[in-house]
Amino acid sequence: MIPTMSDNSVSRVVALEDELSELPQIETSTDHVLHAGMYARTITMPANSVLTGALIKIDTVVIVSGDITMFVGDAPFKFSGYNVLPAMAGRKSAILAHTETHITMLFATSVATVEEAEEEFTSETEKLGSRKFGNANTIITTGG
Secondary structure (H helix, E strand, O other): OEOOOOHHHHHHHHHHHHHHOOOOOOOOEEEEEEEOOEEEEEEEEOOOEEEEOOOEOOOEEEEEEEEEEEEEOOEEEEEEEEEEEEEOOOEOOEEEEOOOEEEEEEEEOOOOOHHHHHHHHEOOHHHOHHHOOOOEEEEEEOOO
């Protein structure tokens, strides 16, 4: 399980995020699927890359396929292989990818667009890679 983080732990990730913003940024891509009352977003992290995520305000499921160390709750934890994890609201991830890794977050929703889904799970939409100029997005919506 990925637990809710303490305010202190969220602050530590924000501090790391500030430090990382001074370094050259990698281009990312996000694959979005909005289907059957579910929203799924998948990012691919290159090997040896570091990512901080937006503050997540709802419970989700997170699927990790690869080899990463993630700051979870109040401590780092290593995930290897394929992991399907319940993830609580109130978390802001810091992730180091040891190998190329795919991370999918999904949740039930009634919204009709990716933008609405992003606004549903975070108030930090401006920090999402999917909203940054030049980053690629693949979007599949079925209306179902």
